Amino acid sequence: MPVSFRLLRPTLGLAALAGLSACSSWVGHDDRFMAVVPLYRVEIVQGNVVTKEAAEKVKPGMSRDQVRDLLGSPMLTDAFHADRWDYVFTIRRQGAAPQARRLVALFEGDKLKSFEVPGDLPTEKEFVASINTFKPKGNAPKLELNEAERSALPKPVRPAPPSAETGGPTRAFPPLEKG
Structure with missing residues (x-):
């Protein structure tokens, strides 16, 4: 094998490793890169x-079941703080600002x-x-009449009920028992 090919293999391998390591550093650290290459x-x-x-429907004095029916199951319940329910919500979507909210329900007994x-x-x-994140151009479509x-609108046409005479062909079978 010529000398040039022996030197070319390690050089290409190092270049590939350097390229891959550069990609991993771009993903999380530089938002300018993300703006250029989404x-x-x-x-x-x-x-x-x-x-x-x-939240306006929830009132003091409601039972745990009533609160669960209105808000759903809490995100966090703690064995050491059984009278506290935490409703936590977070969302991260591409093209929308991240959101985070925390609501706390405190109980006395039930x-x-x-x-x-x-x-x-x-x-x-x-x-x-x-x-x-989808912004339609023009007016939104009308969804209700x-x-x-x-x-x-035209009234629906109801078909006439079938008459008893339109039964189809009848068959006569011999009796099963003789006698």
């Missing part, structure tokens, strides 16, 4: 989405004593708008 990032959603409407809610809790519409449009 890589796919996994969407991470954890916890319970609690909106302002749902009854809700207090419910700590952050001041920036969004309504359902605000939450959907904040995670919606009003009463005038419903009344203008």
